[in-house]
Amino acid sequence: MKSFQTISELRTYLAAGRKRGSKVSFVPTMGALHAGHKACIDIARREGGILVSSIFVNPTQFGPAEDFDAYPRPVEEDTAGLLQWGCDAVFLPSVREMYEREQRVWVEAGCLADVLCGKHRAGHFRGVATVVAKLFHIVEPHVAVFGQKDAQQAIIIREMARQLNMPVAILLCPTVREPDGLAVSSRNRYLSKEDRAAAAGLYAGLRHGKALLESGEREARAITESVRRYLTGAGILGTEYVELLNAEDLSPTDPVAGRVLLAAAARIGSTRLIDNIVLEVRDGVRETMLF
């Protein structure tokens, strides 16, 4: 596996591959890799071509009070994992390589960034969309894979690619879960033993919401309020939001119908976790993918 720290060296390597007729499949990450990243890379590998991953903890998507400095950076384990998972190349740029000067040009996702996590993390999705646009222009992949766990991010990236006519297909990878249902996440390693036990309640709360829909409930607020109460009962006191939205464009859905996103964010101890399920709600209720 090749490893690159500069944009120009990575571009030279990829240009040589393209000259031989290879396409490029891409999985951008912030490192601290886990089974969710491996699942993304497995999907990217099936698309063929040069398989590139990036590890970059992107400062512009962290708020001033967030965990940018503390974010885990186990670079050696990460690169060993990418090698084992069959990556051809990893891009490991410094902050200075990615942001030579103060960023003035931003990709903004408008109303898609105003709800859910965007409401609680000002500027987060502007940072995400901008760094992903940068990475796409550097790597020029024909496909890129994102995890459904970060549902709003996936929706925004897909919309960015569509509305800016980027020549890249955005593929979605299902959320990978621990046996008790907790979605795997780089931030799970922050959890104390007690918090880890409570954290499983987040997914259980989403299942509770699904059960309500299955029982015929269609009022969005009745469901999200009931999920909130469920979370409190499960010992999760720091619920930030529980929302049930149209899965295509994050608009309200009430009465609940069609493809919907049931998403929650909660602070467990000092760790902020998010999770979601996507449901196709017609006469019956069926779990499905965001896209």
Added chain:
Amino acid sequence: MKSFQTISELRTYLAAGRKRGSKVSFVPTMGALHAGHKACIDIARREGGILVSSIFVNPTQFGPAEDFDAYPRPVEEDTAGLLQWGCDAVFLPSVREMYEREQRVWVEAGCLADVLCGKHRAGHFRGVATVVAKLFHIVEPHVAVFGQKDAQQAIIIREMARQLNMPVAILLCPTVREPDGLAVSSRNRYLSKEDRAAAAGLYAGLRHGKALLESGEREARAITESVRRYLTGAGILGTEYVELLNAEDLSPTDPVAGRVLLAAAARIGSTRLIDNIVLEVRDGVRETMLF
């Protein structure tokens, strides 16, 4: 010359060319072509590869009270011109082809868009940056050429390409002028005979500003105020702005030093015209290019 109205047909044509090893050079336009566009195309041709131009009057860069509907669209003359100037292909998309649904994802240029024309045309440069990003993703050129007459646009496009790591070089084309100094512009055709005579005063005003710098004046406000008075004296009563800014980042320059942009906008009759000169101000004063 090939002509394409859909993104997918243009992409198929360009992909075939790329397979044969061709690069692509690109001149985006809003049509109503004139000698300034020809000069851009001449520069693009020297860069080699498939020479593509686009004609698209972009609605998202016009304000609600601006001349989107009235903007000239002499499509037959324009395509005849492009053929004569040696273009290989022209892209003529409809508004619906470029904006399938309501645009939610925008490229924003921050403080670069807050001054000069950006202060007077809310949302203009957001529309410009976004449509150019779209066109770049559709055409995937290795070089694209923009005219210096739209100096702020050129600075913003260059900064977008740099800061989003777009794999395209932005080249600048000098302003083409009529014998009396008026910068050629698609909007000149709106001018009545009287207004056309007055319009030459805009460039004369900029030359007056240059003369002040040559005489040793270095106070920005003294120069811009004197240019304003000159314009009034020349019968241009609708001056919108006269500004003297750093040509790299459009920040203030006072005392005036280094590479500076002396830019003016004025309404002449009902037609809004802009013009600028770029000066290298050290011990002496030398006219130069924006970049």
